[in-house]
Every structure is written in C-alpha cells, then in structure tokens.
Amino acid sequence: MSDKLIIFDTTLRDGEQSPGASMTRDEKVRIARQLERLKVDVIEAGFAASSNGDFDAVQLVANTVKESTVCSLARANDRDISRAAEALKGANSARIHTFIATSALHMEKKLRMTPDQVFEQAKQSVRFARNLVADIEFSPEDGYRSDPDFLCRVLEAVIHEGATTINVPDTVGYGVPELYGNFIKSLRERIPNSDKAIWSVHCHNDLGMAVANSLAGVKIGGARQVECTINGLGERAGNCSLEEVVMAVKTRRDYFGLELGIDTRHILAASRMVSQTTGFVVQPNKAVVGANAFAHASGIHQDGVLKARDTYEIMRAEDVGWSANKLVLGKLSGRNAFKQRLNELGVQLDSEAEINAAFARFKELADRKSEIFDEDILALVSDESVSQDKEHFAFVSLAQHSETGERPHARVVFTSGGHEIQSESDGNGPVDASLKAIEAHVQSGAEMVLYSVNAISGSTESQGEVTVRLQNSGRVVNGTGSDPDIVVASAKAYLSALNKLQSKADRVAAQG
Ligand code: KIV
Ligand code: ZN
Numbered sequence: 001m002s003d004k005l006i007i008f009d010t011t012l013r014d015g016e017q018s019p020g021a022s023m024t025r026d027e028k029v030r031i032a033r034q035l036e037r038l039k040v041d042v043i044e045a046g047f048a049a050s051s052n053g054d055f056d057a058v059q060l061v062a063n064t065v066k067e068s069t070v071c072s073l074a075r076a077n078d079r080d081i082s083r084a085a086e087a088l089k090g091a092n093s094a095r096i097h098t099f100i101a102t103s104a105l106h107m108e109k110k111l112r113m114t115p116d117q118v119f120e121q122a123k124q125s126v127r128f129a130r131n132l133v134a135d136i137e138f139s140p141e142d143g144y145r146s147d148p149d150f151l152c153r154v155l156e157a158v159i160h161e162g163a164t165t166i167n168v169p170d171t172v173g174y175g176v177p178e179l180y181g182n183f184i185k186s187l188r189e190r191i192p193n194s195d196k197a198i199w200s201v202h203c204h205n206d207l208g209m210a211v212a213n214s215l216a217g218v219k220i221g222g223a224r225q226v227e228c229t230i231n232g233l234g235e236r237a238g239n240c241s242l243e244e245v246v247m248a249v250k251t252r253r254d255y256f257g258l259e260l261g262i263d264t265r266h267i268l269a270a271s272r273m274v275s276q277t278t279g280f281v282v283q284p285n286k287a288v289v290g291a292n293a294f295a296h297a298s299g300i301h302q303d304g305v306l307k308a309r310d311t312y313e314i315m316r317a318e319d320v321g322w323s324a325n326k327l328v329l330g331k332l333s334g335r336n337a338f339k340q341r342l343n344e345l346g347v348q349l350d351s352e353a354e355i356n357a358a359f360a361r362f363k364e365l366a367d368r369k370s371e372i373f374d375e376d377i378l379a380l381v382s383d384e385s386v387s388q389d390k391e392h393f394a395f396v397s398l399a400q401h402s403e404t405g406e407r408p409h410a411r412v413v414f415t416s417g418g419h420e421i422q423s424e425s426d427g428n429g430p431v432d433a434s435l436k437a438i439e440a441h442v443q444s445g446a447e448m449v450l451y452s453v454n455a456i457s458g459s460t461e462s463q464g465e466v467t468v469r470l471q472n473s474g475r476v477v478n479g480t481g482s483d484p485d486i487v488v489a490s491a492k493a494y495l496s497a498l499n500k501l502q503s504k505a506d507r508v509a510a511q512g
Helices: 025-037 052-064 080-089 104-111 115-130 148-160 177-190 211-221 242-251 264-278 299-307 335-344 350-368 374-382 430-442 485-512
Strands: 006-010 042-046 067-074 094-101 135-141 165-170 198-203 225-228 393-401 409-416 419-426 448-453 464-472 476-485
Touching: 006 094, 006 198, 006 242, 006 335, 006 409, 025 042, 025 264, 042 052, 052 067, 052 080, 067 080, 080 094, 094 104, 094 115, 094 165, 094 264, 115 135, 115 148, 115 211, 115 448, 135 148, 148 165, 148 177, 165 177, 177 198, 177 211, 177 225, 198 211, 198 476, 211 225, 242 264, 242 485, 264 374, 264 419, 264 476, 335 350, 374 476, 393 430, 393 485, 409 430, 419 430, 430 485, 448 485, 464 485, 476 485
Parallel strands: 006 042, 006 225, 042 067, 067 094, 094 135, 135 165, 165 198, 198 225
Antiparallel strands: 393 409, 409 419, 448 464, 464 476
16 A cells, blocks of 8 residues: 555635635635645636636646646536546546545435435546546545445446545544544455555545544545645535644654655645635634644743754644744845745746736835734735736725714725726724725625734734625625725725625626
8 A cells, every 4th residue: 555645725616615715716826826826736726517706716727737646526427527627638647536425325316316316427437537537536436424334335337447545534524533534444345455555545624634534534544635724614614624634644754654746835825725715814823833832832842842942843843834923024125035935935926017016006005004014925926906906896096084073984986897986984993994985886796704904913003804705696705905004904995895796797697
C-alpha cells in the first residue's frame, strides 16, 4: 500500500455549498492558484453541470492550474458527466468525480429509485465516464449510512468498470472515528478488487469529528486520500479541515508514517484568502490558522517557550506561514517592494494593470494608516468593491454625520453600471444610515442576515473588515469590505454583496 496521502481539496465545490460562501469565477481561480501553490494533489473546482457559471469556473481553473489534478463533480448521468469532461478539456490532469446515493433513506425518499436501479446507474455512469477521462472517482453518497452488503456490491462493480478512486462519504457527519475507520477497513477487506482503487474519506463535521473520522479512515481503514476544505468550510458544520488534517499527519509522522506533497508554508495565506473571500471569519482559537493558535498568554507558558520552544509548541508557526506580525511596508515603500511582498504572500495578480491598481490602493491606505501589515495587504488585494471596471457596483466616497442626541445621516457616492450615483439617508447609526442610502437607490429588497466587523490586525489602528450577508429570493451571498473607517468598510461590504447577488442573478438568467 502506498505511503503517500493524497490531499483532495473541495473548498471550491463542497465548501462553496455553504450558504453565503458562493464565489465568483475570478475568486475561484485566485483560490485555485493558492491551492496549487500549497501543492494540493487534487482541486475539486466545482460542479460543471450545475450552472453555466460553475461550468465556466471549472473550465477556467482547468485551463489555469498546471500542477494539481483538476476535478469536477457530476451526478451519475451522461449529461452531467459529459459537461464535466467538456469543462475539464484544458486540464493537464483531469478527474471526473461522479456520485449517486446508496443509503436506503436517500434511494427511497430522495432518488425514488430501487437499489437495483441505483446499482445499474452507478455502473453505467462509471463506464460512460471512463470513456471520456482516465481518472474517475466514484462516491456512494451517504455511503456511511448505507447497507454494507449493498455498498460492497456497488463498489465492486464500479471498480470493475474502471473507477480509480473510491470515496466513502459520511455525508451527514454521523460517524465516530473507530466505527468509521473500521467501516472503510471492512469494505476494503470484503471487496475482492478493492486493491485496484485508491480509497478516500470524505467527512462532514456535524458532530465536530470530521478530522478525527478522516484520520481514523486513514489509520484504521487504510484510506490514502482525504477530502477536505480550507478552514473546514462547507455545508452546515462544514467539512474536514485541510490545515488540521495535514498538520496532524505531518506533526505525528511517527504515528501515521505517511508522506504528504503539501507545502505547508502556504497554509495561512490560503486560510486568509478563503476567509476574506467568503466572509467566513476564522475563530481565534481555531487550530493551526486561528489568531491564537501560536499565542502564549499565560506567564508560565511564555516563560517555557522562551527557554525552549518545544515545551509548549508541537509545530513551528513559520511552517504553516506565520511570520511575526511585523511592519512590512510603509508610506515610502516603492512599487517593487510592494510587488515582492505580494509574491512572498503568495498573491499573484494577473496583469501590470492589476498590480498598478493594487499599488495605488496601497499608497492611499499608507497615507491614512502609518503601519501596513501583511493582513492589510491581503485585505487590500481581495477588496473587489473598489475595482470599478469589473463590478456592477463600486464604492467611490462617503460622508456621514453622527452626534450624540442626533439621528445619524450619511451620503454615499458609488457607481452603478459605470454611472455615478449619490444617495443619502439617515439611520439608527452611521453604518445603518450608509447602507440605507445605498439601498434607497438600488432597491434590491434583500434581507440582511448577518453583519460582522473584525479588526484585521488587532488594535483600533487596524483596518476594519466587515462581512455583510444578504438573502434574496432564496439566494444567500456574503460581501466583504475593509477600510480603516468601519463605516466605509461596511458600505464596501454591502456593495460587494450586491455585486454577488447581481452576478448570481445573471448566472441564473444565463441558464435560461
Ligand atoms: O458529502 C457528500 O456526500 C458529498 C458527495 C457528493 C461526495 O459531498
Ligand atoms: Zn460533502
């Protein structure tokens, strides 16, 4: 059995299924590039048949990423599989991931199919896919709650048809480590041709055990692929977190004895990029990537770490991309220094025009904020609410007045489809007044389901990073914005969410 553990990242597919985490095509490509830098083995870029937007995103990722295998999800039917193959045409290395539910509950209530029909469809789909692409992954959805005898029958058949990876999802996060690990082990032992495929685990985090279950699937079950997402992003309580599973296998190499291809130094940048893009804030005590993950507050711990680092630290912060929160650039820094820092942070901007625009924003920020940290630079390049040429709505300026005892008032200037708009409103506070001013003109009718502010680098001198989540006609989107002035950051975040609602509406319209 191989001693390499394959890391399959599904941030752009399963992660994106989390309500409010939808990403634009360009955001997906930016994250895919970061995943490639991280040396992820397989990137699941989306579900090509689900919409024209998803098709385009998978296609663009396939055409851009060269080092990692690019994968598209497809239901077990010819149309989905053909769309996936079509979107993946430009990939250096392509994989189709096809799935069908196999639990009694899903077959009867969701698919309204008999087990025999599901068996035939699974077989037929893998055969069809195998004629289009050599690398085929098959997943029995809700596999962990499926009847083991039936599952063995299906999995043996799809391996026979040419499936090269067999993924066993714990779709609803019901597993516990020992049982899930043994489940994988027994499938591998019972299925006569199980050695012809690589076994994979895919665990959801409903009971907080996704990472533990995945690791048990590897250690007890002998799986050699883990499906995971950056920051554990994903539907409901999320998926297995990439950073945790990777650092567990690396740090406890003595126990797992497995090799990884991952360049862990890019983990933190990937975590920040995903968090800033989706607006899903990382909790401070989150393992590996949380702000406190390597902070020692208690005197005893600080003393110990100063004397000998390994008294309280089992990993080195710099191995996952943490550097001291040092002042990296200032007002006098030139374009080259800025560009070099972007490179060091793993940020790749497409053209000189994009670098120039980001540099102009950096200079503007440096005029208002004396110290510029890495976090500021990352926020600055992910802040798309100011890139007027690409987005429908873009922030221009804001003036607001608030005084104790008076009702706050705001005037916001922004562009809508290239036309400058000026709109005013009052509100309960300056943020409320500013967002009402925008809404007074746009009239999106969207309901705000979340508003949160986070200080990017800790102090009141920091930039505020605002997340706004809007819901409209069943669609949920997140917008983020950053600025030293949190009222401005809020207006940017609101405009960014409106842009996403707009682009989702365009995508739906394009599908007809
Ligand atoms: O959780 C799940 O079952 C899935 C499959 C489509 C692999 O995401
Ligand atoms: Zn899943």
